[in-house]
Every structure is written in C-alpha cells, then in structure tokens.
Amino acid sequence: MQMVISTRELKSYYVLDVFGKGKVIKAVDDVNIDVRENEIYGIAGESGCGKSTLLKAIFGIMDPPLRLTAGKVLYFHKEQVYDLYSLNSEARRNLRWKFISYVPQGSMNVLNPVVKIKETFKDFLDSHLKGKTKSQYYEMAKEHLASLGLPPKILEAYPHQLSGGMRQRVTIALATLLNPKIIIADEPTTALDVVTQRGVIQLLRDIQSTLMNTIVLVTHDMGVQATMSTRIAVMYAGRIIEEAPTKKLFQDPKHPYTGYLIHSLPKFGDKSRRDSAPGSPPSLAALPLGCAFHPRCPYAFERCKSQTPTLKSYEPDHKVACWLMEER
Amino acid sequence: MNFVKRYLLPRLIIYFLVIFIGITTVFIIPRLLPTDPVLQTITRLRAQGAYMDPESTQRTIETLQELFGLKGSLSDQYLRFWQRLFKGDFGPSFFQFPTPVITLIKQSLPWTAALLLTTTLVSWFLGNILGGFAGYFSNQRWGRFLDYFAMVIRPMPYYILALGLLILLAYIFPIFPLGGGYTIGMRLTWSLNTLLTLLRHAFLPALSLLLIGTFVWFQAMKLVVQSVKNDDFVKYAEAGGIRLNKIATKYVIKNAMLPQITGLALSLGQIFSGALITEIVFSYPGLGTLLYNAIFTGDYNLLMGITAISILVVTTSILVIDLLYPLFDPRVRYK
Numbered sequence: 001m002q003m004v005i006s007t008r009e010l011k012s013y014y015v016l017d018v019f020g021k022g023k024v025i026k027a028v029d030d031v032n033i034d035v036r037e038n039e040i041y042g043i044a045g046e047s048g049c050g051k052s053t054l055l056k057a058i059f060g061i062m063d064p065p066l067r068l069t070a071g072k073v074l075y076f077h078k079e080q081v082y083d084l085y086s087l088n089s090e091a092r093r094n095l096r097w098k099f100i101s102y103v104p105q106g107s108m109n110v111l112n113p114v115v116k117i118k119e120t121f122k123d124f125l126d127s128h129l130k131g132k133t134k135s136q137y138y139e140m141a142k143e144h145l146a147s148l149g150l151p152p153k154i155l156e157a158y159p160h161q162l163s164g165g166m167r168q169r170v171t172i173a174l175a176t177l178l179n180p181k182i183i184i185a186d187e188p189t190t191a192l193d194v195v196t197q198r199g200v201i202q203l204l205r206d207i208q209s210t211l212m213n214t215i216v217l218v219t220h221d222m223g224v225q226a227t228m229s230t231r232i233a234v235m236y237a238g239r240i241i242e243e244a245p246t247k248k249l250f251q252d253p254k255h256p257y258t259g260y261l262i263h264s265l266p267k268f269g270d271k272s273r274r275d276s277a278p279g280s281p282p283s284l285a286a287l288p289l290g291c292a293f294h295p296r297c298p299y300a301f302e303r304c305k306s307q308t309p310t311l312k313s314y315e316p317d318h319k320v321a322c323w324l325m326e327e328r
Numbered sequence: 329m330n331f332v333k334r335y336l337l338p339r340l341i342i343y344f345l346v347i348f349i350g351i352t353t354v355f356i357i358p359r360l361l362p363t364d365p366v367l368q369t370i371t372r373l374r375a376q377g378a379y380m381d382p383e384s385t386q387r388t389i390e391t392l393q394e395l396f397g398l399k400g401s402l403s404d405q406y407l408r409f410w411q412r413l414f415k416g417d418f419g420p421s422f423f424q425f426p427t428p429v430i431t432l433i434k435q436s437l438p439w440t441a442a443l444l445l446t447t448t449l450v451s452w453f454l455g456n457i458l459g460g461f462a463g464y465f466s467n468q469r470w471g472r473f474l475d476y477f478a479m480v481i482r483p484m485p486y487y488i489l490a491l492g493l494l495i496l497l498a499y500i501f502p503i504f505p506l507g508g509g510y511t512i513g514m515r516l517t518w519s520l521n522t523l524l525t526l527l528r529h530a531f532l533p534a535l536s537l538l539l540i541g542t543f544v545w546f547q548a549m550k551l552v553v554q555s556v557k558n559d560d561f562v563k564y565a566e567a568g569g570i571r572l573n574k575i576a577t578k579y580v581i582k583n584a585m586l587p588q589i590t591g592l593a594l595s596l597g598q599i600f601s602g603a604l605i606t607e608i609v610f611s612y613p614g615l616g617t618l619l620y621n622a623i624f625t626g627d628y629n630l631l632m633g634i635t636a637i638s639i640l641v642v643t644t645s646i647l648v649i650d651l652l653y654p655l656f657d658p659r660v661r662y663k
Contacts, residue, residue, distance in 0.1 A: 112565070112579050113659060
C-alpha cells in the first residue's frame with residue numbers, strides 16, 4: 001500500500017535548563033513509523049509516554065524547549081516526497097490543511113473566543129485558497145458543515161455558545177475543510193462524556209470512509225482504539241514497543257506491557273479482578289538503563305537491564321521491541 | 329428589550345446613584361472644614377483697608393452667604409445646591425472673586441480637553457498596536473528596538489522628559505515656542521494662521537504626553553500579548569497555517585485588547601483633572617493649573633466645580649465603555 005507519512009529514527013527531546021544544569025527529556029526516541037493510505041493508525045500509551053510530542057514532531061509544530069534532535073519526517077504527497085524539516089516555513093504552510101491537518105487536544109479553547117465560528121472557517125479557507133470573496137467562503141463553510149451533517153447555523157455562533165462536543169466537531173470540520181490526505185487527531189474524545197464520544201468517533205469514521213484518507217489517532221483510551229483503528233502502535237517511555245493490526249494486537253499481544261494494557265479492559269460477563277502493570281511509568285528525564293519497562297516487567301531478565309531492544313518484525317505486520325521475542 | 333430591562337436600566341440607575349453620592353460628598357466635605365469662607369473674605373477685604381460699619385458688614389455677610397450657598401439650614405443649602413448645579417452655577421471663585429467658577433472652568437476646559445483627549449486616544453491606539461505586534465513578533469529586530477526604547481522612556485520621570493524636550497526643541501534648536509498656549513497679545517480668530525500657532529504651541533506638550541503614554545500602553549499590551557500568544561487558539565491558528573499578520577491582528581491583538589479598553593475608560597476620566605506638570609513645564613493653560621491654584625488658595629467653590637465635572641465625566645466614560653464592551657467581547661454579552 002502507498003505510504004503517506006513516514007518517520008526515520010525520529011528523536012525529539014525537551015532540552016531544559018534547570019538551575020544551570022542541562023536536563024534532557026527524551027519524549028520521542030528512535031521512532032520509525034510508516035503510516036499508509038486509507039487506514040486509521042492508532043497510537044496508544046499512558047499519559048506522559050510521548051504520544052502528543054510524537055504528533056507535534058510529525059506535524060512540525062514544535063516550540064522550544066521541544067526540539068527535533070535527530071531523524072526525519074517524510075510526507076508523500078502527489079508522487080513527491082517532502083522532508084518536513086528541510087522545508088521552509090512557507091512550503092510547510094502550504095502542505096498544512098491541504099495535505100495534513102490537525103485536530104487538537106482539548107478543543108475547548110482552540111477557537112478564537114471573540115469572533116464567530118464562520119470567521120475562523122473563513123480564516124482557514126482564506127489562508128490556503130485564493131481569489132474568493134468573503135461570502136463564497138461562508139458558503140463553502142456552510143456546505144462543508146451540511147455535508148458532515150452538522151447544523152450550518154453554528155457558523156453564526158460564538159465558541160462559548162457551543163457545547164464541548166459541538167466544539168470538537170467544529171474542529172473536526174475545520175480539519176477536513178480542504179479534504180486533506182491525512183488527519184492527525186490528538187485525543188479527540190478525551191474530556192467528552194461517553195455519549196458525545198460516540199458521536200465524535202462516528203463523525204471521524206464517516207469522514208474516513210467517504211474521503212478514503214488516513215487518520216492518525218492518538219488516545220490512551222484502548223476502547224476507542226479498538227473501535228476506530230485499523231493498526232495500533234503502542235508507545236512506552238518515548239518508544240514504540242509494539243505495532244500490529246488491531247485484531248492481532250488485541251488477540252495476541254506480544255509485549256508484556258501491551259498485555260497489561262489489554263487485560264485491564266473490562267469484558268462482559270467477566271467479573272474477575274483486573275491486573276494492572278505493577279509500579280508506575282518512569283520519568284522521561286531519568287529512564288532506566290536497557291528496556292525502559294524492565295523494572296515493572298515480571299519476565300525481565302539480565303539482558304533487559306543493560307540493552308535496549310529495537311522494534312523488529314517477528315511476524316508479517318507485527319513488530320515488537322522486546323528481548324523475550326529473541327529468547328523464544 | 330430584555331437588554332434594556334436586565335442590563336441597561338440597572339446600569340443607568342447605578343450610574344445616577346454614583347453621580348448623586350459623589351456630588352453629595354462634594355457638597356458635604358467643604359462644610360466639614362473648620363474655616364469659614366465668608367469670614368475669610370471679610371477679613372481679606374478689611375486687610376485691604378476697606379472700612380465697613382456693622383450694618384453694612386452684616387449685609388455683606390448675608391450677600392456672601394447667598395453667593396457661597398451658605399444661607400439657611402443645611403437641608404436648605406443642599407436643596408439650593410442642586411438647583412444651582414442644574415443651572416451650571418457653582419458660585420463665585422474666591423481666588424478670582426467675583427468671577428463665577430463656571431466661567432473659569434469654561435476658559436480652561438477647551439485647552440485641557442483638546443490636548444489630553446487627543447494624546448490619550450492617539451497614545452492608546454499607537455501603544456496597543458505597536459505593543460501587540462512587538463509582543464507577537466517578539467524576535468523581530470524592530471520589536472526589540474521598540475522594547476529597548478520603551479525601557480528607556482517609560483521609567484523616566486515625566487518632568488525630566490518634558491524639560492528635556494523643552495530644552496532640546498525650544499532652546500537649543502528653537503523650533504517650537506518655549507511656552508504658552510498661543511503667542512502673547514494674539515487674537516484668537518478662526519483662521520489658518522491661528523490654527524497653526526495653536527498647533528505649534530501644543531506640539532511639545534503633546535509630544536511629551538504621547539511619548540510617555542504610548543510606551544506605558546506599549547509595555548502593558550506587550551505583557552498581555554505574551555500570555556495570549558501562548559493560548560490554545562493562537563497555537564491552533566498557527567498550526568493551521570493562517571497567515572501570521574492575520575493571527576497577530578485578529579487572534580492576538582483582538583483578545584489582548586480587552587483589558588486595555590477598561591484602562592482607556594479610566595484614563596479618559598482622568599483627563600478632567602488636567603495634566604498639572606505638563607501645564608507648568610510648558611506654561612500651557614488648562615484645568616491642571618486651575619485645580620492647583622484652587623487647592624493652594626483654599627478656593628473650594630472652584631474645587632467643588634472641577635470635582636463635580638470630573639465625577640460626571642469619569643462615570644459617563646465608564647458607562648459608555650461598559651455599554652460598548654460587549655461589542656469587543658461577546659462572552660460578556662448580556663443575556
């Protein structure tokens with residue numbers, strides 16, 4: 001299948017200066033992912049494992065102290081390969097929204113509070129298209145909302161007049177405005193109640209099935225991952241530790257951490273106690289030597305404590321970074 | 329209509345209540361003073377050598393009490409105080425007896441209003457726009473230059489800056505007159521020549537006020553912008569590839585302006601206490617000098633007059649801004 005985005009040994013660190021002492025937080029470390037056309041690629045992992053940072057690195061919106069330390073992000077657009085971090089800001093701006101768009105985390109405050117929604121739509125259209133009048137932009141926004149099944153009258157509202165779910169839908173509508181090939185959604189359902197979550201998920205899925213584009217979905221909610229994603233990458237302490245098609249991952253998790261994640265989900269009719277991974281996630285500023293998961297891993301052995309495992313394919317389509325795979 | 333009932337009406341009632349209480353205070357406070365202005369005037373007349381027999385003294389006292397509004401019981405005085413107020417009559421000034429207070433104010437007010445209204449408004453606009461852009465594009469060279477400039481100008485005591493300008497532009501390079509509102513002996517008529525003379529005289533006072541004012545607003549705005557530009561909606565607009573100039577104006581400045589609007593209302597109200605130092609340094613006519621003389625000579629009719637007008641103007645400008653505010657911030661639109 002055709003690739004749309006690919007990262008090569010991507011490293012993105014927060015470089016902090018704490019009382020004169022340099023401190024490096026390895027939020028994204030050696031990440032290689034290939035996102036293909038027409039799939040929903042899920043990135044899962046607990047809070048603070050570097051999911052959002054990975055998205056920022058892929059999208060190219062890094063503010064200091066976050067820096068790209070090494071690696072490349074490649075965009076495959078119209079038979080051409082763009083190396084994101086070698087492009088100038090104007091070229092990057094041109095790819096935004098036409099090729100790749102972004103649904104931000106916490107959409108409560110992402111809309112300009114002092115202008116109507118239609119103004120925000122106009123600004124997004126105006127910055128990427130040319131030679132249209134104001135009323136044409138409003139008309140386009142109206143048609144777009146109608147095609148997504150959202151009431152066009154919300155264009156006349158101010159952000160504070162909309163509910164949280166509606167605001168999230170507005171950001172999804174904004175993200176799909178120019179039919180991008182890839183949409184990056186950062187925790188789109190977090191902070192919404194379950195009923196609204198369902199609506200938002202349904203909207204994203206409808207969009208994907210009509211546009212046949214790609215969605216990169218980041219959420220810690222394994223339930224959402226299970227219903228939405230076609231492929232899932234599990235992140236732990238800044239690294240991808242397992243990547244497989246959803247069904248495979250849920251049926252046969254290879255990495256002990258993935259196993260804990262999946263077994264923590266409640267099942268119908270099963271009233272037994274759920275085990276969670278012992279201990280708590282490590283600080284990204286002081287990672288343990290070797291595999292970052294080894295202090296919490298019941299199967300850890302000597303090699304795990306000294307060497308860091310790399311992500312390798314053990315079955316077609318199933319990549320794992322764990323020394324246990326080698327021992328078998 | 330809901331707006332009128334639920335917002336406008338209560339707001340107007342508060343407006344009139346504040347004016348009522350303020351002006352009543354203006355009435356009460358001078359009456360708590362231990363000095364008797366009538367006796368003071370008589371003493372002054374006597375000191376000037378005027379002889380008065382007891383009968384005419386008594387008549388003078390009554391006339392003066394009438395003029396100063398001190399006749400009858402306190403409630404009578406209060407009622408008459410309001411009656412006279414509606415006619416714009418604040419009684420005679422003591423300092424320039426018997427010129428009515430309202431005449432003095434009418435002479436000074438146009439100078440102050442013209443100078444301060446323009447400089448306040450212009451410096452507000454300039455300061456906010458410059459501060460907004462400099463705050464958003466904070467790593468641009470011109471922004472940093474403005475910032476350093478503000479750091480030099482802003483902490484400078486105003487009178488030093490004013491004197492500096494005066495020495496530089498009126499004495500060393502005599503481009504502008506040393507002082508005054510117009511050339512001495514000149515007739516104020518409606519002609520281009522008069523206008524030019526007035527502008528030439530007003531230039532230095534206006535420049536000094538503009539410099540300080542602009543950079544005060546500049547620094548305040550820059551601070552607000554620095555927090556607004558990290559807000560989610562700005563970051564999102566940047567991620568969306570919206571052009572930076574548009575983000576600066578429509579997203580950053582439009583939001584950061586909100587607290588500045590309140591600030592404008594307050595500084596507009598201060599106009600009517602004049603700009604004393606400006607007026608003294610540039611010997612420019614205006615309310616500041618008038619107020620200063622009123623305090624210095626214990627001329628409380630004049631003080632009451634200026635204070636009453638000031639109360640009216642401050643409350644009115646706050647009311648106007650309050651009513652206009654929802655146009656700028658839809659979140660405070662009244663249900």
